Amino acid sequence: MVTRQVYLDHAATTPTHPEVVDAMLPFFSEKFGNPSSLYSRAREARKAVEEARIKVATALGASPEEIYFTSGGTESDNWAIKGIAAAHRKKGNHIITSSIEHHAVIDPCRHLEKQGFSVTYLPVDEYGRVDPAAVAAAITPETILISVMTANNEIGTIQPIAEIGKIAREHDIFFHTDAVQAIGAIPIDVDALSVDLLSLSAHKFYGPKGIGALYIRKGTRAETLMHGGGQERRRRAGTENVPGIVGLGEAIEHAVTDLEGRTRRIAAMRDRLIAGILDTIPKSRLNGHPTQRLANNVNIAFRYVEGESILLMLDYFGIAASTGSACTSATLDPSHVLLACGLPAEHAHGSLRLTLGEENTEEDIDYVLEVLPGIIERLRSMSPLTPTDTR
Amino acid sequence: MTGYSDRVMDHFMNPRNMGEIADADGVGEVGNPACGDIMKICIRVEGGRITDAKFKTFGCGAAIASSSMATEMIVGKTLKEAWGVTNRAVAEALEGLPPQKLHCSVLAEECIHAAINDCRTKNGLPAWAEGPEAGE
Ligand code: FES
Numbered sequence: 001m002v003t004r005q006v007y008l009d010h011a012a013t014t015p016t017h018p019e020v021v022d023a024m025l026p027f028f029s030e031k032f033g034n035p036s037s038l039y040s041r042a043r044e045a046r047k048a049v050e051e052a053r054i055k056v057a058t059a060l061g062a063s064p065e066e067i068y069f070t071s072g073g074t075e076s077d078n079w080a081i082k083g084i085a086a087a088h089r090k091k092g093n094h095i096i097t098s099s100i101e102h103h104a105v106i107d108p109c110r111h112l113e114k115q116g117f118s119v120t121y122l123p124v125d126e127y128g129r130v131d132p133a134a135v136a137a138a139i140t141p142e143t144i145l146i147s148v149m150t151a152n153n154e155i156g157t158i159q160p161i162a163e164i165g166k167i168a169r170e171h172d173i174f175f176h177t178d179a180v181q182a183i184g185a186i187p188i189d190v191d192a193l194s195v196d197l198l199s200l201s202a203h204k205f206y207g208p209k210g211i212g213a214l215y216i217r218k219g220t221r222a223e224t225l226m227h228g229g230g231q232e233r234r235r236r237a238g239t240e241n242v243p244g245i246v247g248l249g250e251a252i253e254h255a256v257t258d259l260e261g262r263t264r265r266i267a268a269m270r271d272r273l274i275a276g277i278l279d280t281i282p283k284s285r286l287n288g289h290p291t292q293r294l295a296n297n298v299n300i301a302f303r304y305v306e307g308e309s310i311l312l313m314l315d316y317f318g319i320a321a322s323t324g325s326a327c328t329s330a331t332l333d334p335s336h337v338l339l340a341c342g343l344p345a346e347h348a349h350g351s352l353r354l355t356l357g358e359e360n361t362e363e364d365i366d367y368v369l370e371v372l373p374g375i376i377e378r379l380r381s382m383s384p385l386t387p388t389d390t391r
Numbered sequence: 392m393t394g395y396s397d398r399v400m401d402h403f404m405n406p407r408n409m410g411e412i413a414d415a416d417g418v419g420e421v422g423n424p425a426c427g428d429i430m431k432i433c434i435r436v437e438g439g440r441i442t443d444a445k446f447k448t449f450g451c452g453a454a455i456a457s458s459s460m461a462t463e464m465i466v467g468k469t470l471k472e473a474w475g476v477t478n479r480a481v482a483e484a485l486e487g488l489p490p491q492k493l494h495c496s497v498l499a500e501e502c503i504h505a506a507i508n509d510c511r512t513k514n515g516l517p518a519w520a521e522g523p524e525a526g527e
Contacts, residue, residue: 305449306427306449306454308451309403309455312400312403312451316400346424346427384420384447
């Protein structure tokens with residue numbers, strides 16, 4: 001039995017970097033004070049929280065007072081969308097988003113539709129890109145918010161955020177972007193992108209789980225979701241997750257350091273993996289954009305096979321990956337992202353996502369390229385859909 | 392990794408009776424590729440008994456394991472006995488399936504029924520809607 005373990009699901013989560021863990025540890029024990037208290041132990045915690053806030057702000061080109069700590073990407077997305085909707089309802093009840101957003105954006109939008117908002121879910125092209133012209137065309141006098149993700153979690157497509165931000169700015173409409181997959185992958189500057197609200201989550205860039213942040217541009221009114229205390233300048237109540245916040249600060253500093261060098265190395269492995277798969281496995285096709293894609297994302301559709309069975313066999317060989325198929329969930333619908341890109345449901349079911357990270361090596365790529373063709377061939381031999389000539 | 396039993400993993404990694412039977416006596420095909428499951432079972436019937444069964448499945452691990460197990464369970468049975476191999480029996484033989492995967496074993500039951508009815512209609516007999524009538 002093979003013992004090699006290859007983790008290729010970094011878009012799902014990343015291991016917490018050892019230096020991040022080291023930075024966090026004292027805040028569980030000797031520096032455990034509540035930042036709101038007045039004695040010196042508490043001041044240590046308060047200082048650490050503010051230092052982390054500066055690190056997050058620096059990474060985004062923002063000011064520290066524009067950074068609010070949350071429990072993660074989902075809370076940040078919910079806050080941005082529901083918070084803007086509630087605070088500006090008098091101005092209008094229309095929201096524009098895309099059809100390939102994460103559920104943490106889509107579900108709050110659906111929730112708002114039940115409250116009387118109208119939401120436009122913009123289509124994407126076959127590569128998963130939102131057309132800025134379509135954003136402009138969808139704007140009505142009622143539009144109060146545009147929310148388009150920076151980069152997609154499934155297919156890695158990078159969106160034309162700066163163009164969309166410019167359009168939003170010209171029309172005086174708030175612009176939110178879910179940058180959960182983008183931090184540490186592409187350079188982010190909230191001014192250059194004309195972003196008013198931005199969501200991020202630490203565990204996607206080697207930080208701990210359960211901590212994230214929402215950037216809210218100075219002067220932007222967004223209703224508070226969490227009431228109950230004066231924390232985060234009265235906008236997000238609850239005792240600060242001090243170890244998590246410290247971990248987020250440490251992780252984001254690391255994530256934006258030598259961004260180019262790191263992503264170049266990962267992109268080279270990604271390209272070798274994509275080329276190797278497409279060359280050796282017939283009837284396979286790349287999902288997402290050929291160039292405007294995250295350095296770590298590989299997403300391939302294999303005809304005639306189903307995603308979960310690919311994952312199970314990969315797991316048997318020690319490879320952890322993910323799929324565009326929702327067969328593992330209660331619904332049998334294939335990925336809404338792949339369907340939005342125009343992939344037939346049948347092909348979407350046979351999609352595999354491999355997302356690389358810093359600890360992956362060229363040997364990991366070799367191993368996947370060695371194992372995967374046999375797995376697909378074996379599953380195709382079991383499939384009643386496989387035509388005889390590709391066997 | 393998805394809470395599958397060892398039995399399911401065994402039938403998934405080492406499927407029994409995978410393949411097709413040339414000029415089978417009965418062929419059942421159920422499911423729909425758009426929803427991500429399609430199952431095909433071929434049977435050879437001699438003297439009213441299933442002497443061979445083969446499957447091909449497009450679907451998740453549970454669907455593949457269910458079809459493998461189902462073919463094992465029907466070989467040696469009369470058509471009437473094979474009709475009685477329920478989805479529950481298949482799931483039990485696999486040491487259980489996760490709740491959201493029970494429909495994959497339902498597919499196996501439906502596929503057995505489709506193969507049996509194909510065999511019956513090929514021989515000029517009426518298809519069973521609910522199963523063998525008393526006295527059949
Ligand atoms: S085949 Fe999709 S859940 Fe079983």
